[in-house]
Amino acid sequence: MTTGKTVLQRKLLPVLDFMLHDWLKVEELTSRNRFEEHSRETFDELLNAASEVAANKFEPAYRLSDEQEPYMADGEVVTPKESHLAFEAYRDLGILAASHDVEFGGMHLPRAVDLASRIIFAASGHNLVPAMLTDANASLLVEHGTETQKRVFAVPELAFRWTGTMCLSESQAGSSLADITTSAVPDGAGHESDPLGPRYRITGNKMWISGGEYDLTENIIHLVLAKIPHEDGTVDPSTKGISLFIVPKVLVDEESRLLERNDVTLVSLNHKLGHRGTPNAALTFGDGTHTPRGSRGAIGYLVGSPGDGLRQMFHMMNAARIEIGVAASSLGMAGFATALDYAKDRRQGRPRAATGKDSSQPQVPIIEHADVKRMLLAQKAYAEGGTALALYAARLLDDQSTGSPAEAERASVLLEILTPIVKSWPSEWCLEANSLAIQVLGGAGYTRDWPVEMYWRDQRLNMIHEGTHGIQALDLLGRKVRMDAGAHLGALGVEVRGTIDAAKRIGLRAEADALSGAWDELLVTTVQAWSTGDPAEALVNATPYLQGFGHVVAAWIHLDLAVAATHSDHSEAPGRIAAMKYFFAYELPRIGAWLGVVARREALCRDVNPDSL
Incomplete structure (x- = not known):
């Protein structure tokens, strides 16, 4: 595997190469039918291509997207030109669907290699494209949607023509999903026979929607949790009454052609400590700003059965939790690469001998000092340990879907117990890694002349979102x-x-x-x-x-x-x-x-x- 040109890519690619091939033995997966068209060469080619795009399009845009935070104008979100260029480069690379079936635009790539490519992009500019949520959104529809829903909604998402969100939280409910109040009522006579799925009118408000608005894409597919009232107007007060709905920003027909604007309105943007390049929105559904097909309420299409929404959404959330581990580890890696390079170049202090310091001797790189080595070793242990943990989980996903019955059962059991750790451990300890990166750079680390303060701010969210x-x-x-x-x-x-x-x-x-x-x-x-x-x-x-x-x-x-x-x-x-x-x-x-x-x-x-x- 060749290395990229930037400090980050030179550090990252050899780590991934060792973990994938020397440790996880991913080349052995090519003996399975699903992956038989691949080889080590195709894996390396894909990661090298990802590294080139990440180095040339993502790294330059990352800091700019933090400084030029998305803003609202005429009810829409405006993002910098560089964010558009990164988005287009990622879309043109065509790897969002890489691990999916060919019918969904995929290439049957092992999840371990797919996740390695995401580590590259997450370390280089995680907030530039909503790849994680879009893939998780589409994967949920592939798992639980009708054939029409898969074709109309999931396929354009996996082609990255459209992006996706998940709309769970409400300001009064937070993580207590039983307390959500967004409602869904049948949209008139014949609503159950709509070819896109049983059609409902959605009204309510959702909060903390990452990628809730973008000017990067022509459509956004919201997956919205809502409750269907009983005939007497009451709603189930527990999570058992929650259903899941596809609510497109722009309505579409059976051929995925864009129609009229749905009644989904951007209320405000949340101004965050980090992740500033990703618009995080408060949305309202069905407030009458837009009135599709003449009546109030955003049009939504039921996924699966009524009352099954939370179970379905956890399919998306569990995938997202593994990817949070990826994002956290990647930010840890980015900070570590910067701190390591700085420590090798920055000269300060002199060697200490038994008789004290000799001021006639030249200054040494700070990496020669024991305490700096301690901080770098800690960053390495946290960031690379988190990266390995995430890749191990991805390798389990490959065994779960393509292994023997015994291998699949083992993988399912291990994923069940490890997912909370994959999400939480890198989130906590790679935050410490990013803090140590600032410390290694000293006063320089506290300035915006170096990216390590940005990595720390972006990292801080990972202990909070997705659980x-x-x-x-x-x-x-x-x-x-x-x-x-x-x-x-x-x-x-x-x-x-x-x-x-x-x-x-x-x-x-x-x-x-x-x-x-x-x-x-x-x-x-x-x-x-x-x-x-x-x-x-x-x-x-x-x-x-x-x-x-x-x-x-x-x-x-x-x-x-x-x-x-x-x-x-x-x-x-x-x-x-x-x-x-x-x-x-x-x-x-x-x-x-x-x-x-x-x-x-x-x-x-x-x-x-x-x-x-």
């Missing part, structure tokens, strides 16, 4: 580790124990023993958390549990990478060993503090009087 840290923690400790009487946790344990045994065979016994002890501590903590059977006691410290669990998983990933590195002559192999040793020396020992409060069911945060805060 906050607290939500991921409750899902992990409250549900995932207890599924099937702990069978999912046991399945992960099989993988961890396999890496421990492999590490012992090649002489990494100290690290293998440390991971074994950490895994045992995690298992004991899980039992102790639930020993009283009271969810209020078990879940009060769900977030420290998530942190401890995530660090154990990251240690396992790093050790597994190190095992692969000992069998490889790849240029990245020594770095894999160094990152692993740093993680085991400095990071894995942290888990005791996190898991300790979980094991003893520390009640402070539950019982503290709010008046004391």
Whole structure:
């Protein structure tokens, strides 16, 4: 695999090359029917092409999109010219649909390689194109939509002619989706026979819609959660009453031809700390600004059955959560590449000998200083560990869809328990990596002359959207580790124990023993958390549990990478060993503090009087 020309691409591509080929062995996937037309050469060609576009179109536009934030004009969003050029270059590359079937414009690319290409673009300018949500939107329709809905809506999205969103949140509901008030009523006589799906009129407001408005594309396909009232006008107060609707910004016919404007109105843009290049919108549906076909309410088409909306939307959300891990890791990689390059070039200070500093000696690059090495090793461990975790999840997706029945079952179980970690661990620790990148650059890192402050601002959102840290923690400790009487946790344990045994065979016994002890501590903590059977006691410290669990998983990933590195002559192999040793020396020992409060069911945060805060 050749390398790109920029600092970022020179750092990123060899890491991906090692992880895909020396560790995950993705070339072996070409023996499966779905991937038989591919080879290592086609994988490398695609990633090199992605790197070229990312270097030439995304990297130059990234900072500009942050400084020239999208703005409203006449009810529409205006984005910089450079954002248009990046969008067009990505669309022309034609890889959004790469992992999909040919009938949807795809090329049967393995998800692991597909996700690697997204890492390249996310590191180079993640906020320039709404690829993540558009693909997740279209994938949901491919899974749950009718044949007509797939052809009319999903295919143009995957061609990147149109983009997609997901509209869940409302200002009064937030993450509590049972409290949404957006409603959907049948659109008159014959509404069930519309060829695009049962037709409803949607009214309500949605908040925090990434890509809710763009001037980059001719149409936007909103997937909207709403409740269908009962005949007496009441609505189900729980999530069971939620249905899912396709609500296009511009209505279309059965041939995907654009018709009239739907009653979807941009109310305002949210001005964020980061992700400033992506318009984040508040939308209203059915306020009468536009009146398609003569009556009030935005036209929406039901997906699947009434009341099945939340289950369907989780198909999109779980895909998005893995991609949040990708975005977080990619920003960590971008900051690390900048800090590493700066540390090699910036000269300051002199070597310290036993007799003190010799001022007659020339200054040394700051990478020679031990504390700078510490900060760079931490960034490497966080960013590259997160990248490996995301790619591992993508490799599981390939096994889930194309492996033997046993491989598919194993992959499904592991994805179930690992998804909260794939989303949350890079989001937290690559934020720390970006903070350390600023620290390495010192005062320069705090200025806009360097991109590391922008990476930190953009990174900060990842702990919040697509399910906050607290939500991921409750899902992990409250549900995932207890599924099937702990069978999912046991399945992960099989993988961890396999890496421990492999590490012992090649002489990494100290690290293998440390991971074994950490895994045992995690298992004991899980039992102790639930020993009283009271969810209020078990879940009060769900977030420290998530942190401890995530660090154990990251240690396992790093050790597994190190095992692969000992069998490889790849240029990245020594770095894999160094990152692993740093993680085991400095990071894995942290888990005791996190898991300790979980094991003893520390009640402070539950019982503290709010008046004391």
